[in-house]
Amino acid sequence: MIERKETACRDCGVIVSLPLHPASSQYRCPRCNALLYRRGQPFGYIIVMALTSLVLFVPLTFLPILDLNIMGLHASSSLFEALWMVYRDGYGFIAFVSMMTGLLIPVLMILLLLMILVPLKMGYRPTRVALWFRLYEKMREWGMAEVYLVAIVVAIIKLLGMGTLHIGPGFFVFIFFFLTYYITTVWFNPEDIWFDDALDH
Amino acid sequence: MRWITDIERGRQLCLHCRKLHTLDVHVCDRCGSPVHQRIPHSIPLTWSLALAAIVFLIPANLLPMMVVQSIAGEDAGTIMDGVIYFLEHGEAGIGIVIFLASIFIPFFKLTVLFYLLLIVHFKWYARAKLGLKLFRIIHFIGKWSMLDIFVVALMVGIVQFKHLATIVTGPAAIAFMMAVLITMFATETFDPRLMFDTLIKLQEEKHSHPQGSSHD
Numbered sequence: 261m262i263e264r265k266e267t268a269c270r271d272c273g274v275i276v277s278l279p280l281h282p283a284s285s286q287y288r289c290p291r292c293n294a295l296l297y298r299r300g301q302p303f304g305y306i307i308v309m310a311l312t313s314l315v316l317f318v319p320l321t322f323l324p325i326l327d328l329n330i331m332g333l334h335a336s337s338s339l340f341e342a343l344w345m346v347y348r349d350g351y352g353f354i355a356f357v358s359m360m361t362g363l364l365i366p367v368l369m370i371l372l373l374l375m376i377l378v379p380l381k382m383g384y385r386p387t388r389v390a391l392w393f394r395l396y397e398k399m400r401e402w403g404m405a406e407v408y409l410v411a412i413v414v415a416i417i418k419l420l421g422m423g424t425l426h427i428g429p430g431f432f433v434f435i436f437f438f439l440t441y442y443i444t445t446v447w448f449n450p451e452d453i454w455f456d457d458a459l460d461h
Numbered sequence: 462m463r464w465i466t467d468i469e470r471g472r473q474l475c476l477h478c479r480k481l482h483t484l485d486v487h488v489c490d491r492c493g494s495p496v497h498q499r500i501p502h503s504i505p506l507t508w509s510l511a512l513a514a515i516v517f518l519i520p521a522n523l524l525p526m527m528v529v530q531s532i533a534g535e536d537a538g539t540i541m542d543g544v545i546y547f548l549e550h551g552e553a554g555i556g557i558v559i560f561l562a563s564i565f566i567p568f569f570k571l572t573v574l575f576y577l578l579l580i581v582h583f584k585w586y587a588r589a590k591l592g593l594k595l596f597r598i599i600h601f602i603g604k605w606s607m608l609d610i611f612v613v614a615l616m617v618g619i620v621q622f623k624h625l626a627t628i629v630t631g632p633a634a635i636a637f638m639m640a641v642l643i644t645m646f647a648t649e650t651f652d653p654r655l656m657f658d659t660l661i662k663l664q665e666e667k668h669s670h671p672q673g674s675s676h677d
Contacts, residue, residue: 265481266472266481267474267479267481268466268467268472268473268474268481270474270476270479270654271593271596271597271653271654272464272466272589272593272653272654272656272657273466273467273468273474273654273657273658274464274465274466274467274657275465275466275467275470275472291464291657292590292593292657325615326615326619328619328620330622330625330626331625333622333625335619335620335621335622336619337615337618337619341618342614342615342617342618342619343614343618344618345614345617345618345621346613346614346617346618346630349617349629349630350630351630351634351635353635353638354610354613354614354630354634354635354638355614357610357638357642358607358610358611358614361604361607362611390491390492390493391493393477393478393492394477394492394493394494397477397478397492401604401645401649402604402645404604404607407604407605407607407608407611408611410558410608411608411609411611411612411614411615412611412615414555414558414559414608414612415612415615415616415619417552417555418555418612418616419616419619419620421550422620422626450478451478451479454478454480454491454492
């Protein structure tokens with residue numbers, strides 16, 4: 261007899277019973293096909309990927325993403341410098357929201373994941389794990405690094421007509437930062453931290 | 462097939478950690494989030510946020526997104542001007558991307574939101590599954606409307622050549638960003654389960670009139 265637990269579909273409310281230790285890698289709602297369970301990767305893998313992402317974020321703060329030359333005049337800008345200009349124009353709120361959604365929320369999500377997973381991996385449950393988990397879940401909707409990445413590509417195409425454009429190293433670092441951030445969040449299944457056996461996961 | 466939902470069973474789901482609770486629980490004992498059977502005030506909140514987003518979309522489309530100041534003079538362009546510029550200059554691909562992200566997606570999202578609200582209001586259970594598919598689409602594409610805001614921020618950041626050429630943020634940017642954020646909040650407050658809940662009432666009515674035929 262397989263142990264089962266009851267859950268409800270968050271999209272249509274139907275009651276479903278799932279095996280307590282899922283055999284399949286994912287389960288979907290029989291009525292509306294919503295994802296009910298997706299197997300996460302071992303915490304060790306996620307920690308390594310999250311650390312890589314964190315390391316890649318450091319150079320992003322100062323490396324130029326674009327370098328533009330118009331008639332001998334020269335300008336280059338990192339992601340944070342670009343937002344500083346928007347703030348200086350008097351649109352502090354735009355600068356703030358862009359910085360949060362495009363850059364800070366992704367990196368905060370990575371930090372929160374590390375704060376949850378590293379202690380679990382080392383064998384004890386952090387006292388504030390519930391709070392950090394709630395913050396992580398709230399941020400999930402608002403991380404927009406991929407939109408920012410496409411925005412850089414659009415800006416590059418727009419600027420090509422204005423002068424000589426060089427793509428700075430910051431752009432390539434940002435691509436790798438986004439990839440590692442994305443893989444980290446996909447690998448992590450939040451339900452894994454609540455299992456009683458999470459400690460030796 | 463008859464589906465048993467959390468309402469009939471007297472259960473409620475924690476939307477954060479997905480633990481199933483009985484109705485006497487108010488705060489999830491596992492992750493500490495407030496627990497409700499359905500998102501409180503979901504319908505009136507979604508209505509008001511969707512209407513507010515429409516108000517912000519008007520200046521967002523009529524005012525300039527960014528102003529290019531150069532020796533040739535000042536050039537202020539709205540979102541649509543930007544799209545037309547790219548279509549005319551042989552960059553149709555980028556024009557279409559901006560059109561989709563900045564004009565099509567905001568209006569599509571709001572149209573879908575109103576449709577979902579009508580499904581709940583008129584108890585169109587037969588359209589609940591279609592509604593849920595549309596809900597998942599707008600949930601997924603919502604953040605892409607921020608694209609133009611990021612583009613403006615980057616352009617403003619890099620094109621700073623004193624008197625030769627300078628780009629300044631336009632007033633439409635703030636209105637557009639407000640519209641995008643408000644529609645994202647509207648999507649988050651809408652509870653798709655409400656579309657399916659109407660079936661419970663339909664089945665109860667059917668139960669009291671046994672001659673009615675089955676639809677599901």
